Amino acid sequence: MASELKLTFPIADLDALRELRAGQKLRIDGTVIGIRDATQIAMFDRGERPRMDLSGSVLIHTAPNVRKLGPGSYEKVCIGTTTSARMNRFTRGLMEQYSVRAIIGKGGLLADSLPVLREFGGVYLAITGGAAALETTQIEEIEDVEFEELMPECLWKFRVKDFGPLTVAMDAHGVSLYESIKARAEAKLEELAAKM
Amino acid sequence: MPAMTAPDTVYAAVEEAAKQTYIRALKILPPDLKEALLRAQAGETDPTGKGFLDIMVENIGVAERDDNLVCQDTGTVVFWLEVGEECPLNLARVTAAVKKGTERATLEHPLRANAVHPVTRLNTLTNTGRHLPVMHYEFVPGSDLKLNCLPKGSGSENMSFLKMFVPADGVGAVKRYVLECIVDAGPKPCPPTIVGVGLGGTADLCAALAKKAVLRPLGTHSDDPVIAAIEDELYAAANELGIGPMGLGGSTTVLGVHIEYAHTHITQNPVAVNLQCWAARRSSAVITPQGEVTYGF
Numbered sequence: 499m500a501s502e503l504k505l506t507f508p509i510a511d512l513d514a515l516r517e518l519r520a521g522q523k524l525r526i527d528g529t530v531i532g533i534r535d536a537t538q539i540a541m542f543d544r545g546e547r548p549r550m551d552l553s554g555s556v557l558i559h560t561a562p563n564v565r566k567l568g569p570g571s572y573e574k575v576c577i578g579t580t581t582s583a584r585m586n587r588f589t590r591g592l593m594e595q596y597s598v599r600a601i602i603g604k605g606g607l608l609a610d611s612l613p614v615l616r617e618f619g620g621v622y623l624a625i626t627g628g629a630a631a632l633e634t635t636q637i638e639e640i641e642d643v644e645f646e647e648l649m650p651e652c653l654w655k656f657r658v659k660d661f662g663p664l665t666v667a668m669d670a671h672g673v674s675l676y677e678s679i680k681a682r683a684e685a686k687l688e689e690l691a692a693k694m
Numbered sequence: 695m696p697a698m699t700a701p702d703t704v705y706a707a708v709e710e711a712a713k714q715t716y717i718r719a720l721k722i723l724p725p726d727l728k729e730a731l732l733r734a735q736a737g738e739t740d741p742t743g744k745g746f747l748d749i750m751v752e753n754i755g756v757a758e759r760d761d762n763l764v765c766q767d768t769g770t771v772v773f774w775l776e777v778g779e780e781c782p783l784n785l786a787r788v789t790a791a792v793k794k795g796t797e798r799a800t801l802e803h804p805l806r807a808n809a810v811h812p813v814t815r816l817n818t819l820t821n822t823g824r825h826l827p828v829m830h831y832e833f834v835p836g837s838d839l840k841l842n843c844l845p846k847g848s849g850s851e852n853m854s855f856l857k858m859f860v861p862a863d864g865v866g867a868v869k870r871y872v873l874e875c876i877v878d879a880g881p882k883p884c885p886p887t888i889v890g891v892g893l894g895g896t897a898d899l900c901a902a903l904a905k906k907a908v909l910r911p912l913g914t915h916s917d918d919p920v921i922a923a924i925e926d927e928l929y930a931a932a933n934e935l936g937i938g939p940m941g942l943g944g945s946t947t948v949l950g951v952h953i954e955y956a957h958t959h960i961t962q963n964p965v966a967v968n969l970q971c972w973a974a975r976r977s978s979a980v981i982t983p984q985g986e987v988t989y990g991f
Contacts, residue, residue: 578766
């Protein structure tokens with residue numbers, strides 16, 4: 499396996515992630531956009547378009563603990579990553595309408611997101627769920643926030659440094675590490691149950 | 695014999711203890727859990743799985759060093775109260791004090807607010823609300839009150855299961871079901887998990903027993919040897935599934951399988967599974983009738 503990569507977001511070349519392969523480890527500098535269930539329901543089901551430009555961005559599935567400093571101004575308290583599968587149905591909209599190319603989460607998107615990743619050259623990046631104290635140290639600042647009425651499920655703009663480690667768990671070539679592990683576990687379950 | 699009563703200061707101590715146990719649970723993981731993760735880290739042979747366990751162990755240290763939360767999900771707050779049979783406290787006032795302590799923790803720390811109306815999705819902003827925090831009560835010998843706080847993360851709580859088996863299904867079907875739940879949940883509950891199993895009772899009691907099983911420290915067994923043997927069997931089997939840390943492969947899929955049981959109806963055999971993520975937050979406070987508080991896990 500290739501050694502750890504460093505990527506800076508947003509990316510200008512929307513095709514830049516297409517050659518990443520499942521299993522690749524990486525870290526991120528630059529900007530990461532926090533998004534969650536309620537944010538995406540607002541964007542896609544109610545058609546509320548954010549003013550932030552999401553083109554070439556990497557998203558992270560999160561709803562942070564924050565301290566309010568003033569109007570539209572927040573300080574980080576504890577920021578970590580939530581389960582991605584709940585938000586699976588928004589993958590196409592994010593890539594097609596907003597030109598998002600990478601999503602950081604935990605637990606994976608579902609298999610039906612793989613053709614979308616292939617079509618747009620997108621990747622899903624797995625982080626260690628529950629490791630929020632560490633993640634918080636890699637976030638330098640909350641630079642912007644939208645949809646504050648959805649607190650804590652706003653659209654957040656974080657400036658990050660050495661954010662990770664992340665693993666490409668789903669790539670643009672139809673590979674999901676989750677699917678092969680699931681198939682193996684299902685086969686093993688039959689073998690174990692037969693002995694019980 | 696005159697009825698025993700407790701002074702108002704004791705209820706203030708209960709409120710403060712509820713606030714502190716909630717915050718402590720979010721920041722300091724119990725020693726039994728830390729030891730289990732260290733053992734898993736030493737024994738994990740899959741390099742990807744080992745990498746995730748390394749980050750989990752590092753994160754626990756960062757949380758303690760920075761006085762920060764282990765995980766950003768401040769959970770649905772569950773309190774399991776052990777009430778001494780001789781405890782002089784009024785349980786209605788205790789319940790109100792625990793709710794108030796939960797609100798104060800949320801606003802004063804501040805903590806992320808998670809409690810929303812199930813239809814309007816409006817957030818109460820206090821982590822309390824209708825029937826929240828979840829409160830369970832049980833009676834134990836003695837005169838103290840013990841608060842056990844379990845802030846339950848949604849990633850693992852969403853991986854909850856209940857099935858009403860019938861006697862003809864046999865125990866084999868029960869065991870298979872527990873493993874099926876672990877496979878179905880896959881990467882989503884942040885494995886390695888603690889598998890809480892409720893067995894018997896009614897549907898509602900069975901689900902509550904599964905939650906009580908999650909609260910049990912790792913390394914403990916059921917006091918019923920028949921049940922304890924099934925705990926061991928399922929623990930070994932689950933770790934052969936290969937799901938691994940964060941569901942990306944490895945030999946560490948579960949840290950423990952705990953079963954709490956109740957007698958049930960001749961026609962039925964309910965099984966509930968409540969998964970608990972690796973960041974298994976649990977904290978306790980013992981409050982004496984005089985209002986002295988001792989914190990633990």
